[in-house]
Amino acid sequence: MPSNAPSWTHLDEKGRLKMVDVSDKAPTWREARAVGRVRMAPETLKRILEGEVAKGNVLEAARLAGIMAAKRTWELIPLCHPIPLTAVEVSFEPDEDLPGIRLQSRTKTCDRTGVEMEALTAVAHAALTIYDMCKALDRTMCLEGIRLVYKSGGRSGTFAVSDEA
Amino acid sequence: MPSNAPSWTHLDEKGRLKMVDVSDKAPTWREARAVGRVRMAPETLKRILEGEVAKGNVLEAARLAGIMAAKRTWELIPLCHPIPLTAVEVSFEPDEDLPGIRLQSRTKTCDRTGVEMEALTAVAHAALTIYDMCKALDRTMCLEGIRLVYKSGGRSGTFAVSDEA
Amino acid sequence: MPSNAPSWTHLDEKGRLKMVDVSDKAPTWREARAVGRVRMAPETLKRILEGEVAKGNVLEAARLAGIMAAKRTWELIPLCHPIPLTAVEVSFEPDEDLPGIRLQSRTKTCDRTGVEMEALTAVAHAALTIYDMCKALDRTMCLEGIRLVYKSGGRSGTFAVSDEA
Amino acid sequence: MPSNAPSWTHLDEKGRLKMVDVSDKAPTWREARAVGRVRMAPETLKRILEGEVAKGNVLEAARLAGIMAAKRTWELIPLCHPIPLTAVEVSFEPDEDLPGIRLQSRTKTCDRTGVEMEALTAVAHAALTIYDMCKALDRTMCLEGIRLVYKSGGRSGTFAVSDEA
Amino acid sequence: MPSNAPSWTHLDEKGRLKMVDVSDKAPTWREARAVGRVRMAPETLKRILEGEVAKGNVLEAARLAGIMAAKRTWELIPLCHPIPLTAVEVSFEPDEDLPGIRLQSRTKTCDRTGVEMEALTAVAHAALTIYDMCKALDRTMCLEGIRLVYKSGGRSGTFAVSDEA
Amino acid sequence: MPSNAPSWTHLDEKGRLKMVDVSDKAPTWREARAVGRVRMAPETLKRILEGEVAKGNVLEAARLAGIMAAKRTWELIPLCHPIPLTAVEVSFEPDEDLPGIRLQSRTKTCDRTGVEMEALTAVAHAALTIYDMCKALDRTMCLEGIRLVYKSGGRSGTFAVSDEA
Numbered sequence: 002m003p004s005n006a007p008s009w010t011h012l013d014e015k016g017r018l019k020m021v022d023v024s025d026k027a028p029t030w031r032e033a034r035a036v037g038r039v040r041m042a043p044e045t046l047k048r049i050l051e052g053e054v055a056k057g058n059v060l061e062a063a064r065l066a067g068i069m070a071a072k073r074t075w076e077l078i079p080l081c082h083p084i085p086l087t088a089v090e091v092s093f094e095p096d097e098d099l100p101g102i103r104l105q106s107r108t109k110t111c112d113r114t115g116v117e118m119e120a121l122t123a124v125a126h127a128a129l130t131i132y133d134m135c136k137a138l139d140r141t142m143c144l145e146g147i148r149l150v151y152k153s154g155g156r157s158g159t160f161a162v163s164d165e166a
Numbered sequence: 167m168p169s170n171a172p173s174w175t176h177l178d179e180k181g182r183l184k185m186v187d188v189s190d191k192a193p194t195w196r197e198a199r200a201v202g203r204v205r206m207a208p209e210t211l212k213r214i215l216e217g218e219v220a221k222g223n224v225l226e227a228a229r230l231a232g233i234m235a236a237k238r239t240w241e242l243i244p245l246c247h248p249i250p251l252t253a254v255e256v257s258f259e260p261d262e263d264l265p266g267i268r269l270q271s272r273t274k275t276c277d278r279t280g281v282e283m284e285a286l287t288a289v290a291h292a293a294l295t296i297y298d299m300c301k302a303l304d305r306t307m308c309l310e311g312i313r314l315v316y317k318s319g320g321r322s323g324t325f326a327v328s329d330e331a
Numbered sequence: 332m333p334s335n336a337p338s339w340t341h342l343d344e345k346g347r348l349k350m351v352d353v354s355d356k357a358p359t360w361r362e363a364r365a366v367g368r369v370r371m372a373p374e375t376l377k378r379i380l381e382g383e384v385a386k387g388n389v390l391e392a393a394r395l396a397g398i399m400a401a402k403r404t405w406e407l408i409p410l411c412h413p414i415p416l417t418a419v420e421v422s423f424e425p426d427e428d429l430p431g432i433r434l435q436s437r438t439k440t441c442d443r444t445g446v447e448m449e450a451l452t453a454v455a456h457a458a459l460t461i462y463d464m465c466k467a468l469d470r471t472m473c474l475e476g477i478r479l480v481y482k483s484g485g486r487s488g489t490f491a492v493s494d495e496a
Numbered sequence: 497m498p499s500n501a502p503s504w505t506h507l508d509e510k511g512r513l514k515m516v517d518v519s520d521k522a523p524t525w526r527e528a529r530a531v532g533r534v535r536m537a538p539e540t541l542k543r544i545l546e547g548e549v550a551k552g553n554v555l556e557a558a559r560l561a562g563i564m565a566a567k568r569t570w571e572l573i574p575l576c577h578p579i580p581l582t583a584v585e586v587s588f589e590p591d592e593d594l595p596g597i598r599l600q601s602r603t604k605t606c607d608r609t610g611v612e613m614e615a616l617t618a619v620a621h622a623a624l625t626i627y628d629m630c631k632a633l634d635r636t637m638c639l640e641g642i643r644l645v646y647k648s649g650g651r652s653g654t655f656a657v658s659d660e661a
Numbered sequence: 662m663p664s665n666a667p668s669w670t671h672l673d674e675k676g677r678l679k680m681v682d683v684s685d686k687a688p689t690w691r692e693a694r695a696v697g698r699v700r701m702a703p704e705t706l707k708r709i710l711e712g713e714v715a716k717g718n719v720l721e722a723a724r725l726a727g728i729m730a731a732k733r734t735w736e737l738i739p740l741c742h743p744i745p746l747t748a749v750e751v752s753f754e755p756d757e758d759l760p761g762i763r764l765q766s767r768t769k770t771c772d773r774t775g776v777e778m779e780a781l782t783a784v785a786h787a788a789l790t791i792y793d794m795c796k797a798l799d800r801t802m803c804l805e806g807i808r809l810v811y812k813s814g815g816r817s818g819t820f821a822v823s824d825e826a
Numbered sequence: 827m828p829s830n831a832p833s834w835t836h837l838d839e840k841g842r843l844k845m846v847d848v849s850d851k852a853p854t855w856r857e858a859r860a861v862g863r864v865r866m867a868p869e870t871l872k873r874i875l876e877g878e879v880a881k882g883n884v885l886e887a888a889r890l891a892g893i894m895a896a897k898r899t900w901e902l903i904p905l906c907h908p909i910p911l912t913a914v915e916v917s918f919e920p921d922e923d924l925p926g927i928r929l930q931s932r933t934k935t936c937d938r939t940g941v942e943m944e945a946l947t948a949v950a951h952a953a954l955t956i957y958d959m960c961k962a963l964d965r966t967m968c969l970e971g972i973r974l975v976y977k978s979g980g981r982s983g984t985f986a987v988s989d990e991a
Binding site: 409 | 501502503504505506507510511512513532543547549550552553554557560561564565568572573574575576612613616617620621623624625627628629631632633635636637638639640641642643644647652655657
Binding site: 182183184185186187188189240241244245247248249250277278 | 360391394395398399402403413414415416417418419420439440441
């Protein structure tokens with residue numbers, strides 16, 4: 002590989018797994034945002050949207066699941082560091098053109114390592130929970146476009162891409 | 167809604183959240199399979215594939231993460247039942263045309279409810295872990311096409327769709 | 332003590348802690364119901380009840396917390412057995428005379444030991460979550476009357492008391 | 497509502513659930529104390545008190561359960577922040593007039609948010625564990641008076657009420 | 662390797678990790694026993710033994726930790742199956758000749774796979790907890806001889822060796 | 827006891843369990859290293875070493891298990907504090923003379939209390955996972971010599987002993 006290529010952070014020089022030693026990094030504010038979509042049959046989305054309570058409760062259950070999983074990212078992703086998050090947000094936007102639900106998350110902390118995985122984990126679990134809530138209506142739903150759209154803080158600086166799907 | 171429309175299983179008649187009471191169902195063999203993809207820059211995939219050890223360890227870490235998360239699905243997805251899985255498999259297929267990694271999972275149990283969420287959770291966590299392992303090389307990776315391709319057992323019978331993306 | 336007094340199940344003959352060995356018991360259907368109350372200032376209850384969405388979301392968050400904790404009872408209460416619950420229900424009844432919220436839970440399984448602790452854990456966590464949701468409005472809330480009102484199944488048979496506070 | 501009424505911290509302006517973003521708060525020392533009671537039949541308390549070892553082990557098991565649960569409060573209460581506690585104490589006082597056991601807890605940390613829920617969770621789990629330890633002797637035990645009696649630190653300052661039941 | 666050599670259960674034919682698919686095995690009663698030792702300075706053991714309460718509480722805390730960890734073995738050991746244990750016992754024998762504490766565990770279930778790892782996990786966590794309780798007195802303690810001494814049930818039949826160290 | 831003897835940190839003056847209140851300690855850098863061995867039959871070690879992939883995957887699975895458990899030490903060891911680790915390393919050295927595998931771990935954080943238990947927990951879980959991976963080949967494996975070899979930071983200063991078995 003070219004000598005200026007970025008190197009593996011989770012593999013040592015022999016390719017063995019390793020957790021990054023972040024002891025030498027200073028704690029700084031870190032933020033991340035991720036997005037994703039649950040694509041579903043038009044009737045499934047219609048069913049969610051036709052009842053105000055149903056819509057509220059499907060999405061609130063998904064929101065809680067996303068928030069709760071984000072806090073446990075370090076338990077679930079083997080080489081992540083334990084991070085005491087100061088903020089986790091999960092939001093939803095039904096989209097009849099998709100058709101389905103668009104998801105956004107935002108995570109924040111002041112620590113020695115970033116919160117990108119926390120943001121992605123929040124979206125993934127909120128999306129899985131939407132699937133669970135609706136799967137008796139529609140087994141063909143699909144989780145799509147789960148990706149990072151923003152991160153700031155840390156040595157590698159700011160990353161930002163369009164959050165449009 | 168038409169009277170023969172499938173009904174919500176996780177919302178009661180007033181739209182409140184509920185866990186399904188499966189006490190009246192008989193334990194039967196249940197199996198599920200899910201798929202997904204991690205799309206990445208061509209160079210990222212090349213980096214994974216160029217070292218036999220690196221490739222092995224990225225994918226083995228992702229496999230363990232997927233298996234371990236599948237076992238904890240009921241902790242993570244709020245209205246899932248605790249299920250003692252008898253099998254969890256996670257497999258990978260690098261695809262230079264994608265480019266990226268294709269993921270498949272299979273879960274099995276003999277219980278009163280299905281293991282679809284366990285299969286989806288396995289794929290989602292394996293994919294998140296691939297993201298984590300490679301994120302220093304490529305922040306634009308995207309989790310795509312996470313969906314159920316097969317389930318059998320239980321009152322609703324067998325569901326099967328093509329597992330091609 | 333009189334020889335017919337009930338004996339400790341979680342202490343051995345020398346008073347040391349023990350988990351009950353339930354290997355010799357047959358799996359039978361077990362059900363339990365518990366109740367409890369969160370007493371609060373009249374204005375706190377009014378605030379919860381005045382907004383349909385607020386009321387819904389405070390109670391739905393508490394319901395999910397109660398259900399999720401019930402599934403993890405065996406992790407939290409040191410000498411409980413792991414039990415795959417087939418049903419967990421948590422319900423609420425605002426009571427302006429209390430004033431506050433009354434809580435009920437129901438748990439069910441087919442196993443070698445009962446689900447009383449699961450029912451009590453569901454109520455306790457739903458009540459703690461109501462406290463958390465409302466604590467910025469009212470720090471004087473009080474969790475009261477958390478107790479078992481019904482259990483059936485197992486060697487000790489059925490227990491039932493009035494569920495009125 | 498009057499404009500100076502305290503506002504929901506866990507609901508946004510549309511009533512949707514949210515975790516408080518504490519990023520802008522400074523870490524300060526936070527302490528909280530909670531109390532509660534397990535009321536039981538006079539003979540149940542007598543049985544606990546008549547054996548020094550039994551009494552010790554019932555209460556020590558309850559103490560460990562309370563301490564261990566307090567550390568996991570953020571996993572259990574959906575919108576709590578992860579907090580690295582610097583101290584958790586749980587203590588007990590048998591009371592023949594109740595009759596039953598009185599419980600007290602104290603939690604402490606230096607962080608951006610308070611430890612009230614941690615103190616309440618400690619008492620609730622210690623009380624549930626006493627119930628579990630003694631339930632073969634007495635199913636009519638009742639968890640009562642679980643409430644906050646003190647908190648200090650943070651923007652809202654000190655709160656203190658009598659810890660007498 | 663000779664064709665009759667036992668084969669890897671957790672590696673597939675290409676050496677990749679796998680969880681055993683136990684779906685085809687019948688549930689049968691499985692039991693396992695493990696032992697271990699915590700060797701310590703003579704004065705450390707003396708300090709534990711000189712106070713009846715201290716001795717009781719050090720060992721009871723270790724016992725609870727061992728029991729609680731055994732129940733979570735499937736979360737901790739990546740390729741273990743979730744098993745609803747019907748019994749977990751942890752016992753201790755101070756030994757002045759060692760000097761130190763000898764530990765024994767017993768686990769039992771009726772399932773498709775064995776409980777050896779649960780027995781070993783119980784001993785390991787009880788021993789780690791003894792270390793934690795006494796480490797301010799003695800940092801040279803050593804965990805030794807943690808091994809299986811008995812297992813029964815399942816296709817591979819009964820295994821038994823002397824439990825003497 | 828002599829008045830200058832070190833005192834129990836996890837027992838109060840009456841011998842009751844307690845978690846240490848570390849609120850008054852300043853956060854400082856803490857590091858710990860532990861070692862251990864899995865002794866096995868010569869053929870078992872040979873089987874591990876004869877296949878490059880098998881060897882890699884047995885050890886990588888054990889490494890991940892050790893790292894993941896270290897992060898959860900405070901959940902597993904009842905009186906440990908939650909500690910956000912900045913580094914966890916687990917390494918292995920096959921030793922044909924043992925015969926078996928030697929394990930080393932290193933943990934690090936900047937906090938008010940040390941990470942000795944985290945280092946020991948990492949070794950114990952990596953060793954348990956090696957046992958699990960190889961148990962179908964050899965049930966006589968034994969976990970030995972799990973002990974602390976180094977710690978620095980904190981009031982009690984540096985501790986270092988030879989890491990040779």
